[in-house]
Amino acid sequence: MRFLLEVTMDEGALAEDPAGELQRILRYWGGNLKHYGLRPGDGSEIYDSAYQEVGRWSIGDQAG
Secondary structure (H helix, E strand, O other), rough: EEEEEEEEOHHHHHHHHHHHHHHHHHHHHHHHHOOOOOOOEEEEEEOOOOOOEEEEEEEEEEOO
């Protein structure tokens, strides 16, 4: 399996404060993962502090 986190950093809150926004996103989703089975197909959209969609995380069935 693989865990994939994709975040677009060139707009909105991430463009203004990339380190701060990424820290917030990683803290939030790190704590939120307990609500998922972490099986292939699991995933969710990722939002910045302004509640704008900036990416997605997902679990895939193969590494590579």
